[in-house]
Amino acid sequence: MAEFIAMDGYWMYVWPSFGLTLVALIWMIAAPWLRLRRLLR
Amino acid sequence: MNWSWFHKLGSPPHLYRIAGGLVPWFGWTALVLVLGGLYGGLWLAPPDYQMGDGFRIIYVHVPSAWMSMAAYAFLAVSAAIGLVWRIKLAELAARNAAPLGAVFTALTLATGSLWGKPMWGTWWEWDARMTSELVLLFLYLGYIALHDAFPERRTGARASAVLALVGVVNLPIIHYSVEWWHSLHQPATITKFGAPSIDTEMLVPLLLMATGFTAWFATALLMRLRVAVVEHERGAAWVRALGVRNG
Numbered sequence: 001m002a003e004f005i006a007m008d009g010y011w012m013y014v015w016p017s018f019g020l021t022l023v024a025l026i027w028m029i030a031a032p033w034l035r036l037r038r039l040l041r
Numbered sequence: 042m043n044w045s046w047f048h049k050l051g052s053p054p055h056l057y058r059i060a061g062g063l064v065p066w067f068g069w070t071a072l073v074l075v076l077g078g079l080y081g082g083l084w085l086a087p088p089d090y091q092m093g094d095g096f097r098i099i100y101v102h103v104p105s106a107w108m109s110m111a112a113y114a115f116l117a118v119s120a121a122i123g124l125v126w127r128i129k130l131a132e133l134a135a136r137n138a139a140p141l142g143a144v145f146t147a148l149t150l151a152t153g154s155l156w157g158k159p160m161w162g163t164w165w166e167w168d169a170r171m172t173s174e175l176v177l178l179f180l181y182l183g184y185i186a187l188h189d190a191f192p193e194r195r196t197g198a199r200a201s202a203v204l205a206l207v208g209v210v211n212l213p214i215i216h217y218s219v220e221w222w223h224s225l226h227q228p229a230t231i232t233k234f235g236a237p238s239i240d241t242e243m244l245v246p247l248l249l250m251a252t253g254f255t256a257w258f259a260t261a262l263l264m265r266l267r268v269a270v271v272e273h274e275r276g277a278a279w280v281r282a283l284g285v286r287n288g
Binding site for chain 2: 004007008009010013014016017018020021024025027028029032033035036039040041
């Protein structure tokens with residue numbers, strides 16, 4: 001597991017890349033969802 | 042063929058309902074594909090013989106880059122349809138694809154930077170591939186700014202559609218930049234003639250991520266279209282029936 005997290009020593013490049021992507025993908029769905037929910041309230 | 046479903050899309054309440062019905066289908070497909078791609082890409086795929094585990098950034102960088110261009114192509118086609126046939130749905134689709142495309146483009150630049158630092162020794166280089174992708178980001182932002190700069194929405198849609206069409210010239214520049222100019226960036230691996238020069242165990246998660254990102258884009262776009270029709274139709278009887286107050 002520690003080996004997986006370390007990513008051959010590239011952890012400080014690999015994980016931020018995946019983290020940023022995750023944040024962006026969630027924003028794409030969450031932003032319109034929250035907006036519609038606010039409108040329909 | 043019965044085209045009435047298509048004509049109904051021109052009617053805001055039908056668009057709202059049909060898009061709402063499609064969202065869960067695209068949404069769950071997107072989630073399953075992306076989770077499968079993440080599992081395959083981070084866990085199952087073997088490390089690269091040169092880059093070790095650092096190559097795994099490919100699974101977010103390349104699908105984002107493809108989507109940054111696919112979203113622009115979609116935006117430009119929608120804007121053109123809106124410009125020529127004055128179809129409101131096409132104008133809405135173009136405007137709502139823009140922020141999604143801009144985010145994919147920003148993501149491409151950020152993950153590319155994070156990949157470039159350990160592999161090339163630099164966060165950024167003003168070479169053709171990176172510069173043309175940065176221009177794509179500015180095209181998206183310029184399109185959005187121009188679209189929203191007019192008090193009358195449809196005037197903005199027409200003006201910005203022209204900008205969107207002129208910007209299409211950037212797409213082949215991005216794609217062929219690594220062949221036309223010397224670049225740090227490697228040439229195409231998947232979309233070249235002949236077999237892709239990548240191992241199947243590495244390729245499958247990449248294709249899962251790419252299709253997953255496409256479905257993700259479709260889901261987000263449909264959700265944004267629903268918000269847009271509700272906002273534009275405020276005060277209409279069907280919107281009030283949803284419980285949205287006027288103004």
